[in-house]
Amino acid sequence: MGAAALAALAAGLALGPSLVPAGVAGLGACWGVSAWSRGVVPGGTIAAAAAIFVTAELAYHSLDQVAAVDEGELLARRLAALALMGVGALALSALLLAALGLKTGGGLVLEAVGVAAAVGVLALVFALARDERETER
Amino acid sequence: MKRTVTPKLAAYAVLTALGLLAALVAGRPELALIAAPFGVVLAAGLAGAREPELRLALELERERVLEGDEVTLEVDLHARRGASRLEVLVELPPEFELRSGPGRVALHLSTGEERQLELRLRCGRWGGYSFGDVHLRASDAFGLLAWEQTIEHRLQLRVYPRPEALRELVRPLETQVSTGNRVSRQKGEGLEFADLRPFAGGDRIRLINWRASARRNELWVNEHYAERNADVIVFLDSFAEARRSGEGTLDQAIRAAASLSERYLAQRDRVGLVNFGGVLNWLRPGTGPLQLYRIVEALLNTEVVLSYAWKQIDILPPRTLPPKSLILALSPLLDERATSALLDLRSRGFDLVIVEISPEPFVEEPPGVSGALAVRLWKLRREARRREYERAGAPVAQWRQGEPLTAVLEGVSAFRRHARARA
Numbered sequence: 001m002g003a004a005a006l007a008a009l010a011a012g013l014a015l016g017p018s019l020v021p022a023g024v025a026g027l028g029a030c031w032g033v034s035a036w037s038r039g040v041v042p043g044g045t046i047a048a049a050a051a052i053f054v055t056a057e058l059a060y061h062s063l064d065q066v067a068a069v070d071e072g073e074l075l076a077r078r079l080a081a082l083a084l085m086g087v088g089a090l091a092l093s094a095l096l097l098a099a100l101g102l103k104t105g106g107g108l109v110l111e112a113v114g115v116a117a118a119v120g121v122l123a124l125v126f127a128l129a130r131d132e133r134e135t136e137r
Numbered sequence: 138m139k140r141t142v143t144p145k146l147a148a149y150a151v152l153t154a155l156g157l158l159a160a161l162v163a164g165r166p167e168l169a170l171i172a173a174p175f176g177v178v179l180a181a182g183l184a185g186a187r188e189p190e191l192r193l194a195l196e197l198e199r200e201r202v203l204e205g206d207e208v209t210l211e212v213d214l215h216a217r218r219g220a221s222r223l224e225v226l227v228e229l230p231p232e233f234e235l236r237s238g239p240g241r242v243a244l245h246l247s248t249g250e251e252r253q254l255e256l257r258l259r260c261g262r263w264g265g266y267s268f269g270d271v272h273l274r275a276s277d278a279f280g281l282l283a284w285e286q287t288i289e290h291r292l293q294l295r296v297y298p299r300p301e302a303l304r305e306l307v308r309p310l311e312t313q314v315s316t317g318n319r320v321s322r323q324k325g326e327g328l329e330f331a332d333l334r335p336f337a338g339g340d341r342i343r344l345i346n347w348r349a350s351a352r353r354n355e356l357w358v359n360e361h362y363a364e365r366n367a368d369v370i371v372f373l374d375s376f377a378e379a380r381r382s383g384e385g386t387l388d389q390a391i392r393a394a395a396s397l398s399e400r401y402l403a404q405r406d407r408v409g410l411v412n413f414g415g416v417l418n419w420l421r422p423g424t425g426p427l428q429l430y431r432i433v434e435a436l437l438n439t440e441v442v443l444s445y446a447w448k449q450i451d452i453l454p455p456r457t458l459p460p461k462s463l464i465l466a467l468s469p470l471l472d473e474r475a476t477s478a479l480l481d482l483r484s485r486g487f488d489l490v491i492v493e494i495s496p497e498p499f500v501e502e503p504p505g506v507s508g509a510l511a512v513r514l515w516k517l518r519r520e521a522r523r524r525e526y527e528r529a530g531a532p533v534a535q536w537r538q539g540e541p542l543t544a545v546l547e548g549v550s551a552f553r554r555h556a557r558a559r560a
Contacts, residue, residue, distance in 0.1 A: 021147075045170055045171075053175065068224040071242060073244070081278070092177060
């Protein structure tokens with residue numbers, strides 16, 4: 001599964017951005033299955049969250065270079081920003097992990113909040129896509 | 138600027154939603170943790186995205202260059218509102234080669250910052266160019282939204298053909314009535330000695346040849362050849378060309394036409410141009426630097442235009458081809474209309490010289506025995522055509538790519554000297 005995810009990521013880097021989300025999602029799923037079968041280690045969750053996020057950022061950074069190569073100054077800025085975002089992802093994951101206390105059954109209210117968040121994100125995507133089509137017209 | 142959504146935004150939204158849904162379905166909050174950084178970036182990126190405000194100016198170092206020269210293009214960027222990542226792409230004609238500088242670059246522009254990009258371009262082919270469209274693509278700090286704009290500029294650059302080195306020009310057989318630098322066949326005011334004759338009333342004292350007069354015991358005077366100019370018509374055949382790897386017969390013809398015009402005009406001859414092709418252009422003969430500019434400008438607009446219309450020399454206005462003018466034809470001898478027109482000119486008594494821009498270096502021989510046979514037949518047919526011109530009294534000189542034009546013209550001059558001697 002991991003190999004398939006890495007292959008999808010590599011194909012995304014070579015052919016275009018459409019395969020990158022599949023690769024990143026595959027990595028996440030791979031980690032999820034591994035954690036489910038072997039048991040969750042809190043430190044591992046934090047590191048995996050940050051690593052998958054940094055992998056996705058690096059993939060899109062590489063794809064940006066196809067259109068135009070970054071100048072030295074911009075490259076330094078982006079690498080610094082990426083390092084900051086990696087640290088931020090670690091901190092965020094740690095914070096959330098602490099907040100959740102690794103309780104799997106969050107109750108009806110927590111699940112409702114989760115569903116609302118997921119639906120909200122999807123609605124945002126549709127709204128942006130619709131807005132984009134109107135701009136093109 | 139037109140706003141667009143990058144694939145990254147869609148991907149992050151899908152990853153966030155997928156992580157949250159998977160966490161809910163599987164009942165494992167760790168999956169939501171994995172998706173959380175993507176969601177945070179999505180929210181922060183959309184909340185903080187601002188459309189950049191950019192101003193751009195382009196400036197060329199020069200407006201006129203010679204073929205093969207380099208010219209600097211300056212791109213000035215000013216950001217009223219900055220862009221975290223700005224891609225700049227300057228659209229250049231395919232004939233231009235970017236020698237240094239960024240033709241396509243991504244940079245960071247802070248608010249109020251000014252940047253200057255310098256592009257060094259090599260102009261590979263003659264012509265009049267109008268270019269300078271710049272494509273800008275700015276993205277926000279997280280690369281989720283992008284703003285695109287194409288700024289149209291119409292920079293004008295005239296690339297003049299590279300001059301050919303010429304030591305000798307083909308001398309016209311006839312001269313005109315205006316004063317020039319050529320020794321005429323007619324006697325008159327001039328420096329070149331022509332003959333002696335007995336003194337007649339009205340002759341100037343300074344023309345008396347005292348030595349000859351002393352020997353003959355009567356006054357004899359020197360006669361001179363008049364110094365006149367000539368009319369030269371550069372006849373450019375643009376019906377067809379042979380082209381291979383960026384070079385073609387038309388390029389050679391244009392370089393030769395510009396160089397010949399310049400040299401004949403420098404000798405105070407009147408030079409005209411007939412561009413005989415799919416599009417017909419002509420310039421009546423004239424003298425001076427202004428005429429040179431007119432000719433070169435007309436040459437820059439020359440291109441091979443596909444046309445099936447049969448054209449003869451009759452369609453040219455009468456004064457375009459003055460009597461007694463030397464017609465220098467630059468032709469690859471590929472199109473029947475041009476080759477017939479040249480024979481027609483010769484049959485009308487014009488002093489015609491044909492410089493054949495040889496298409497052979499540009500022709501790739503087809504494979505196989507039949508291909509080789511076809512090429513051989515084609516060459517024989519061309520050779521027969523040359524003989525036809527020579528029988529009509531028009532010398533044909535082959536000019537191959539890489540050979541100096543001056544050697545070709547010297548060959549023509551030698552042919553004409555021998556032809557006169559035989560006559």
